[in-house]
Amino acid sequence: MDEREGNGEDVVYDRALLLHGAKRNEVLTLEEIRRYGSDSFGDAEYVRIYGMPPAQWYGRGIRLLGRTAVECTRDALADLIGSDIASLAAKMPSTSSFTVIDPFAGSCNTLYWVLRHLVKAEGIAFELDPLVYALSNRNIAFLDQKIELVQGDYQTLLENRNIPADRGVVVFVAPPWGTALDERVGLDLRRTTPPIGEVVSRIGRTFSGQPLLFATQVYEKVNPASLADVRALVDWSELRIYRLNDEGRNHGILLATRGGTP
Template sequence: MPYDRDLLLFGAKRHAVLGLDEIQQYGIDSYQDQDYVSIYGLRPPQAHAMGVRMLGRTAVECTRDDLAEAIASDVAALANRCASTSRLVVDPFAGSGNTIFWLLRKLEGARAVAFENDPLVYDVSSKNLALLNLPLRLECIDFPLGLEHVRAAPGELVVAFIAPPWGRALDVRLGLDLRRTEPPVVSIVKEFVRRFDGNPMLFAIQVHERVEPESLTDLVSHFDAFEHKVYELNRAGQNHGALIGCVGWSP
């Protein structure tokens, strides 16, 4: 039985806490790399020894170190071109919290809040993140409700990392349909714009190397400026990227 996306995301291992051997087997079976699922700057053996644990679905859905650091570096480079020097980072679908870990490393002095509505994922990730001593508040709540309690200072740059569950939105032939993520990406962007109206905003949206064209065109129409990045970290067809968009300002 291969340790692949179907088993860990849709199968019997979805809500199971994986052993170190299972995390490494997923990396081997899916990416020919036993250290593929490295998070918090730690290879799987280091993370496991530290007490970090992971559910099956999180092993698939997490933004691993190589990708998270690349996204965070590009976000920080663009954020540094904004006049605001105060940054609030918000992750509405925290999962492992690895991307917000890297964003806080790259955005010096930023504060952060993250939401995770799956109680099992929240329980595991909150314990993991507690080991890292981050300036981060993680809440177990649906993000629209959570956002109502988040306050941005006047003029503060709101940095939103958006990576909702892809589920069946990723088609191996057509790519990622941003209208079929759970929830659709555009609806998330609109919710943030409504909530933080008047603040400059920077969205970092994790995408696949192939994105369904109409869904991409629809999304970028909501930005004042954007950059589309693809990170060639895996073999062709397995790479991810980021769509980084500005609202309320332009670099």
């Protein structure tokens, strides 16, 4: 029997179980959150979100699905991403205020950290999945940052959004990776759901008259051809990898701009 089919202590709480297996759409208990951290990263406190360790955020009533626990950007990484976005946004031309868009909200943790770092910014997030939306909408009500979370497809909803022309637009691009990530060969940006290039192109057309800053979450290994495809869509880009563990499973960010260079 596969160890993931067993019960109790013999179950390995890893990416496969939580993202593709029996726990995908289940609300995890605190013990399961800690098991995932221990089994996958050797750290029971690994899933730190909204500035809190698991016991604290769970105690406040915050809950995660199995897939969200895997796909959420934990605090250590989200903090660095938010800081780098704010630093680059300060160099964008003729822009003093920003609208930060997260087309694939998930837990909203990265957006939460971006708003902590980027002053004079408002945040709007979109979540298509009703289960994830319901939990995240409930979770962010406990936070100290105001985030507007909308259920539905970002493509349609953004077209009806009137963002003032004098505001800069920051877009955090992190669609579900799913099978696009192979930890041995890296992340193929063409195989995310939807592809990264498609997201950059669509939002670029929607806000063609405004300064745009894209921040795309990536893995430490990225398929070179897929990276080149995305870079061809922007005016400037820089890849940054954050070394946060010794497991060879670090993440990073592709910062890119359209309508100007920093």
